[in-house]
Amino acid sequence: QVQLVETGGGLVQAGGSLRLSCAASGGDFSSFNMGWFRQAPGKEREFVAAIDWSGRRAFYATSVEGRFTISKDNAENTVNLQMNSLNPDDTAVYYCAAHRRPYGVATAREIDFGSWGQGTQVTVSP
Numbered sequence: 136q137v138q139l140v141e142t143g144g145g146l147v148q149a150g151g152s153l154r155l156s157c158a159a160s161g162g163d164f165s166s167f168n169m170g171w172f173r174q175a176p177g178k179e180r181e182f183v184a185a186i187d188w189s190g191r192r193a194f195y196a197t198s199v200e201g202r203f204t205i206s207k208d209n210a211e212n213t214v215n216l217q218m219n220s221l222n223p224d225d226t227a228v229y230y231c232a233a234h235r236r237p238y239g240v241a242t243a244r245e246i247d248f249g250s251w252g253q254g255t256q257v258t259v260s261p
Contacts, residue, residue: 136232137162137250143239144229144255148220151259155216157231157252159210165209166237171216173227173257180230184216188234192241198224222258228254 143155155171160184183203186193190207206218214231221256235249 137167139231139233139252141229141231141252141255143214144257146260148260149222151221152217152219153221153257155218155229155231155255155257157214157216159212159214159233162233162250163232163237164212168234168239168241168247169205169207169214170234170241170243171214172230172231172232172248173225174230175224175227175256180229180245182245183229185241185243186214187241188238188248194241194243195215195243196243217256217257218257221257223259223261226257226259230254 138161141157172180172184174180184195184205186205186207193205202220207214231252232248233250
């Protein structure tokens with residue numbers, strides 16, 4: 136199973152940017168589809184973005200499309216989330232996740248992800 140550690144969260148003003156990183160260890164990172172999810176206070180965890188094992192295909196939640204970019208570096212065993220034009224609705228704990236099984240098609244379904252990081256807090260002030 137892949138171990139995941141997120142970094143890069145913090146406090147930013149509305150309109151600002153943050154870059155989250157997720158370092159993976161303990162598995163063949165290059166074969167896994169990866170994703171980012173988030174959970175705001177009092178809400179259920181929701182899908183943000185996903186990228187396939189090759190790093191060539193990515194897709195996003197409608198709420199972040201055009202503002203967030205997910206990328207995967209198989210040489211460095213990292214997956215990143217560049218977040219631009221942040222607004223207070225983006226405030227949440229952000230989680231990195233790896234699919235349960237290698238290769239296949241990347242999805243947005245939580246049930247397909249078997250390894251999770253501990254999360255990193257992102258707070259966007261008005």
